[in-house]
Amino acid sequence: MTIASSVTVNESQGITFLDIDNPLASGRISLFGGHVLSYIPKHDGKERLWLSPHAFLNGERPIRGGIPVCWPWFSDDHGKEKGELPSHGFLRSQVWQLKSSEDTDDGTRVVLTPSFTRGDGFEYDCKVSLIVVFGKCLSVSLETRNTGIVPFTFNQALHSYFAVPDINKVSLEGVTGKYKDKLQNWAVLDTPSPYTFSGETDRIHVEPINTITLNSEKRPVTEVQSQGHDSVVIWNPWRGAATMSDMDAFGYTHMLCVETACTKGVTIEPGNSHTMTQTVIGLPH
Structure with a gap:
């Protein structure tokens, strides 16, 4: 297989990384987890x-940050006791294969596939592909194709961690409707306006919101577009970060998860496929 000239393959601590550098953007993917770790558009050079x-970053456990792939379930919604199966499914903790890479007018296009898609909690025949394009924007698509003879239902998410200068000065635009609040026993509440942050946040917005803008000090910095989803998840652990071995106590001040997700169950008939896409647009600031 010929690797695109914009892609460099590197290894460290047993993990293979793909480093991308083209005229439009640079970035990094870990083959462990099929995990996008970095996206820096060239127009402003900001991560x-x-x-x-x-x-x-040694393959011992899922990577904290970037864009983890959650599949075939979200969180612990796998139908068994919590902890019996891995949270967010089993794709983010296996090694993926590079199937193709090419340089196009839109940027660098990379296609990855996981080592396996059948596992405890999901015993169906299917093919999963992650298609990533690093260009003026970052496009990440998760495609699931039913290659078996019976329909199946699954959930998924692109659990994206976005860099923010200060969570206390961040607001979201474009989020409307109802959400389910995990921190309030799944109470169904109205989306706040303005949408700002002052404590731990764990919400599933139950509408397929297509465009969300992250503002820092009221200035737009990143736009998140979503397709093929039914929910958007907003998460920040706040001071709970101090209890996580892979976050420092104040790491929460520099991140916000805005996750393109399917949490209501996607059913695919034999021979059909479903694609969910998140597009990240770095706005000049």
């Missing part, structure tokens, strides 16, 4: 994704 400085 749009947040990666914990204490993230495990």
Whole structure:
């Protein structure tokens, strides 16, 4: 297989990384987890994704930060007791394969596939592909194709961690409707306006919101567009970060998760496929 000239393959601590550098952007992918770790558009040179400085980058556990792939369930919604199966599914803790890479007018296009898609909690025949394009924007698509003879239902998320200068000065635009609040026993509440942050946040917005803008000090810095989803998850652990071995106590001040997700169940008939896409647009600031 010929690797695109904009892609460099590097290895460290047993993990293979793809480093991307083209005229439009630079970035990094870990084959462990099929995990996008970095996206820096060339127009302003600012990192749009947040990666914990204490993230495990040796394959021992899922990586904290970037864009983890959650599949075939979100959180612990796998139908068994909590802890019996891995949170967010089993794709983010396996090694993926590079299937293709190419340089196009839109940037560098990389296609990855996981080592396996059948596992405890999901015994169906399917093919999963992650298609990532590093260009003026970052496009990440998760495609699931039913290659079996029976329909199946699954959930998923692109659990994106976005870099922010100060969470206390961040606001979101474009988020409307109802959300389910995990911290209030899944109470269904109205989206706040203005949408700002002053404590731990763990919310599933139950509408397929297509465009969300992250503002810092009322200035737009990153736009998140979503397609093929049914929910958007907003998460920040706040001071709970101090209890996490792969985050420092104040890491929460520099990140916000805005996750493109399917949490209501996607059913795919045999021979059909479903694609969920998140597009990250770095706005000049």
